[in-house]
């Protein structure tokens with residue numbers, strides 16, 4: 001491969017990497033479900049999310065609570081992982097529009 005060819009190849013590879021990681025920012029409810037089942041269900045069944053006086057009243061509040069629990073459990077989740085669990089809980093249980 002010529003030098004110009006190599007540079008072109010590197011540029012194409014870089015643009016694929018960018019496409020990969022921009023996409024990974026979209027919350028992934030399936031990954032959220034796995035995280036939730038592994039780390040959160042030890043204490044509560046899904047009933048805790050269906051209480052009459054349940055705590056969150058918006059997506060932002062689900063996020064606050066998930067953030068609090070993951071910190072309490074010392075899980076050191078990244079923001080994207082918190083978002084995945086919020087997406088999972090909102091799609092399956094809370095169904096807040098915002």
Ligand code: HEC
Nearest residue numbers: 039040043044048049050053054055056065066069070085
């Ligand atoms: C040590 C036990 C325990 C663990 C581990 C735990 N929870 Fe909880 N969770 C509770 C209890 C007890 C409540 C209800 C008490 C309350 O109102 O805070 C609760 C309530 C919640 C609520 C609010 C439910 C509602 O609709 O009112 C959310 C959301 C939640 N937990 C998410 C999580 C997530 C996400 C994790 C994992 C990172 C997690 N919890 C791990 C015990 C636990």
